[in-house]
Every structure is written in structure tokens, then in C-alpha cells.
Amino acid sequence: MRFVIVGEALVDVVPDGSGTRDLPGGSPANVAVTLGRLGHRPTLVTSLADDARGSLVRGWLAASGVEVRAAVPATGRTSTAAVVLGADGGATYEFDVAWDLPAALLADATGDADVVHAGSIATVLAPGADVVEAALRAARGSALVSFDPNARPAITPDVDEARARVERLVGYADVVKVSEEDLGWYYPGTDPVDAARTWATSGPAVVVVTLGGDGAVVVRGTPWCVSRA
Structure with missing residues (x-):
């Protein structure tokens, strides 16, 4: 089975006792690394x-058997997420991210994929988000499409615009994984399971809502039902 992961690979700049240290990461890159460590040979389409x-980042990915197909960002810098620790120990991020993928690069990588996964910054940040959206739309019906709409208000402060794009991508997906925090940003005041039920009627077979330490809720597509895990 051929897995293609689409999205950002970046460096988390993490404070330590004497300054900062660089740790490779990025939500989609983490998915690719996990698949590689499980014995698959995933392809990550990204920007480095x-x-x-x-x-x-390349060394970290290669160590887990991930094939990398990367475009060079217009900035000439690998993207970073600087971790800022608050007085309560909570972390926020300051992003330096450029996201622009050539359509031909992505089309070539996803053309014969069995599974296509995309998520996080790559699905909402212009101009590359348009290319990712087109690729997921094209993959619908020929591959299993997985989507993780990891909300990033610092990247997309216009919640209405971000929500509209995310809802289109949900409609192309077969499997959606989303946290209750993400849904709380997209739909303030709405119960996250109710929001997932609405998503489940728009295309996906399964919407999984993670609840932190309280487990997860699985909402299946029409006719939908809810299962707690």
C-alpha cells in the first residue's frame, strides 16, 4: 500500500536552560515518521x-524510511515554530512558515497513491493550500483520503475563511481526525460532537473527535452513529 503525506515539515525551536534547541517536527511529517516506523515506506510531499x-529534518525523516519530495520555499529558509512558554507552563508558537508547492510535484506524487493524508498548516496557508485542496479533490474516489484540520489561529486569524476551506476539505475526505479544541475554534459555542455530526453528513465515512484525557468520539457517516472510545 502506498501512503502519500502532504504537509509541512519544520523545526520546533524549543527553549532549554541555556538558550534554544532545534527539534524536527510538523504534524504531517510526524504522520509520515510514524508510518515509516510501523514498517511502511511513506512519501512526504513538503517544503524544505x-x-x-x-x-x-531530512535526516530525521530518512531515519524512519520516509521518502521526501520537497520544494524549496520562496524564503530560502526551512520553516520554524518557535515555542514560547507562558508563566503557567503552557506553550504557544511563533511561526515562520512559507508554504507553496508546485502543482506538478504534488500531482506526480499522489497520482498512484492508495492513501493520501493532509493536514495542519499546509491545508489552510496560501498559496500552497490551493494546490493541496485540488490534490485532495482529485484523489477522492481513487485513494483513501485522510484529513487532520489542526486549527492554527496564529496562521489563519480569519476563522470564517479558514472554516470555509476546512469544510470543503472535509467533504473530500473519507476519514477526518479533529480535536475538540480545533472544533471549538471553528464553531465556538457548539458541542464538538454536534459539529462532527454535521461534518459526517458531508462526505467522510468516519469523523474522530479527540477529547484529550477523556478519550475520543467516533462519528460515522450517514446514517451516522456515535461511539465513544
Whole structure:
């Protein structure tokens, strides 16, 4: 089975006792690494510069058997997420992310995929988000499409615009995984399971809502039902 993951690979700049340290990451890249460690040979389509941080990320991916197909960002820098710790120990992020993929690169990678997964910043940040959306739309029906709409208000402060795009992508997906926090940002004041039920009527076979330490809720598509895990 051929897995193609689409999305950002970046460096988390994490404070330590004497300054900061660089750790490779990115939600879609983490998915690719996990698949690789499970014995698959996934392909990650992403954006990486030819710099020290890009080399760090490439080495991390290669160590888990991930094939990388990358475009060089217009900034010439590998994307970063600087971790800022608050007084309560909670973390926020300051992003330096450029996301622009050539349509031909993505089409070539996804054309014969069995599973296509996309999520997080790559699905909402222009101009690359348009290319990702077109690829998921094209993959619908020929591959299993998985989508993780990881909300990033710092990247997309216009919630109405972000929600509209996410709802289109949900309609192309077969499987959606979303946290209750994400749904709380997209639909403030709405019960997250109710929001998932609405999503489940628009195309996906399964919507999984994660609830942190309280487990998860699985909502299946029409006729939908709810299961708690």
C-alpha cells in the first residue's frame, strides 16, 4: 500500500536552560515518521530549504524510511515554530512558515497513491493550500483520503475563511481526525460532537473527535452513529 503525506515539515525551536534547541517536527511529517516506523515506506510531499535545518529534518525523516519530495520555499529558509512558554507552563508558537508547492510535484506524487493524508498548516496557508485542496479533490474516489484540520489561529486569524476551506476539505475526505479544541475554534459555542455530526453528513465515512484525557468520539457517516472510545 502506498501512503502519500502532504504537509509541512519544520523545526520546533524549543527553549532549554541555556538558550534554544532545534527539534524536527510538523504534524504531517510526524504522520509520515510514524508510518515509516510501523514498517511502511511513506512519501512526504513538503517544503524544505537547502539549509542546516532542512538537513536536520531530512535526516530525521530518512531515519524512519520516509521518502521526501520537497520544494524549496520562496524564503530560502526551512520553516520554524518557535515555542514560547507562558508563566503557567503552557506553550504557544511563533511561526515562520512559507508554504507553496508546485502543482506538478504534488500531482506526480499522489497520482498512484492508495492513501493520501493532509493536514495542519499546509491545508489552510496560501498559496500552497490551493494546490493541496485540488490534490485532495482529485484523489477522492481513487485513494483513501485522510484529513487532520489542526486549527492554527496564529496562521489563519480569519476563522470564517479558514472554516470555509476546512469544510470543503472535509467533504473530500473519507476519514477526518479533529480535536475538540480545533472544533471549538471553528464553531465556538457548539458541542464538538454536534459539529462532527454535521461534518459526517458531508462526505467522510468516519469523523474522530479527540477529547484529550477523556478519550475520543467516533462519528460515522450517514446514517451516522456515535461511539465513544
